[in-house]
Amino acid sequence: MxxxxxxxxxxxxxxxxxxxxxxxxxxxxxxYPAPAPSSDAWQRLPEPDPDLVRAACAYYGAPHLLPVAGTQAAIQALPRLRAELAGPARVTVAAPSYAEHAHHWRRLGHAMREVAYDSLDDAIGASDVVVVVNPNNPTGATVAPERLLGWAAQLAARGGWLVVDEAFGDTARALSVAGHVGRPGLVVLRSVGKFFGLAGLRLGFVGAEEPLLAALGDLLGPWTISGPAQEVAIAALRDHxxxxxxxxxxxxxxxxxxxxxxxxxxxxxxxxxxxxxxxxxxxxxxxxxxxxxxxxxxxxxxxxxxxxxxxxxxxxxxxxxxxxxxxxxx
CATH class of the missing domain: 3.90.1150.10 (Aspartate Aminotransferase, domain 1)
Structure with a gap:
């Protein structure tokens, strides 16, 4: 690891x-001062609570989201899903950035390269998937939303994806493209761990077109978010x-x-x-x-x-x- x-x-x-x-x-x-979970949260299988998705969509301004066990779960699953849906891809990951992105795209056999943030415009045409962390971890570099949406449109025109990791996006809300995740080719990752200080909860969200979210949910399987995590997150996402x-x-x-x-x-x-x-x-x-x-x-x-x-x-x-x-x- x-x-x-x-x-x-x-x-x-x-x-x-x-x-x-x-x-x-x-x-x-x-x-966030997490409330004590109910007894049901411990004793029942953690079936998805629709209140969690509603609270997350309201907080992130997104039309639909899939809860995942931290953005790490999505980072590991998306390269596998892409391979299953479309075979090996030409993948560009903005660099330097969170190392798990490049690691897992490469590990799944995709043709992966890392490109500096100021060279990304030139990389779009030669890529099937582009991954950008915005704001970037660790450098703090940012990309304007209109630029990201333009890249997403170019990639989507040939069946590609733009994956935007907004794990640190809570303190830069004007940069977020989560409100546009109904568009083809746009995948957005959000984390509850950073801003809310709840890293141990292991909870994040993926925004994308609904068919892609359904396929990702099938790949990840049932009961991915614990009952206590769902209850704590609902409280945190609603506490304005x-x-x-x-x-x-x-x-x-x-x-x-x-x-x-x-x-x-x-x-x-x-x-x-x-x-x-x-x-x-x-x-x-x-x-x-x-x-x-x-x-x-x-x-x-x-x-x-x-x-x-x-x-x-x-x-x-x-x-x-x-x-x-x-x-x-x-």
Whole structure:
């Protein structure tokens, strides 16, 4: 399996210590206060609750959605579904981005290539499937909705797909194309884990034409979303007051992180939930922070860089500031 953030047990095993600050994911550290599930949620088979789809469609502004066990489930299933429906495809994945996309398209035998975001226009004509993460993880790069919809139309004209991963789209709602998922060839992924801070719930949604959603649902099989997860998600998706307050808080904390990094000579960019920068000494910075029990995400190789999420309390902010000051002194 590929390496991801959130692997705090590995960090503790390697570096020791107990009082760790985990900045290795872009998950909201102040997650939704999940209500206790009903007894039925534990005791009954988790048949799909139509209220979950209605709540999600209202929140994302989408005409129809399929609940899935996190966007990861869809990322793994879509290459298989495409192969079953149309055979091997010419696939372009915007790079750098969430590595699971390229990994699974390649693994299923598709002709896969990775293309920089600023070269995507030229790649559309030579592709059957194009995958774009918007806003991008880890760099925060974005693509305008009208550009995405134009690409989707070009691909759909020859039976292709545009897959838009909007897992971090909650804090950039104007970028979303979820409201257009009735169009041919457009597939949109949304996550409940990031903005709502409910990564352990393992819940996301896929938006696409209804026949494609039906085929994906058949492939994934029954009972993919637990009863407790459905109840918690319905409450979170309908809690507009919490959503507004969280948008305000994340905007404030994201701006604070950007300013903190800039004050220590780091030119970072991203979203309110995470910041990323290219770092020639990325491995050294990663170890420097780990020795202070601060776990950041290291991106090695061609996309060498560092990504940091948000801390959950004021003492963590102060520890991060101190660690950055010490890094500048090295």
């Amino acid at each position: 590929l390496e991801h953030g959130g692997n705090l047990r590995a960090a503790k095993a390697r570096y020791g210590g107990t009082d760790w600050i985990d900045l290795s994911t872009g998950i909201n550290p102040h997650g 007051g919490w959503q507004r307050a969280t948008q305000t808080r994340l905007a404030r904390d994201g701006a604070r992180m950007h300013a903190l990094l800039a004050d220590h000579g780091i030119d970072a960019h991203g979203t309110p939930l995470f910041h990323w920068w290219a770092a020639p000494r990325a491995e050294d910075f990663h170890q420097h922070m780990a020795r202070r029990a601060i776990w950041v995400r290291l991106f090695p190789g061609a996309a060498r860089g560092i990504r940091v999420g948000l801390p959950g309390n004021e003492s963590a902010w102060l520890r991060i500031e101190q660690a950055l000051r010490e890094w500048n002194d090295t």
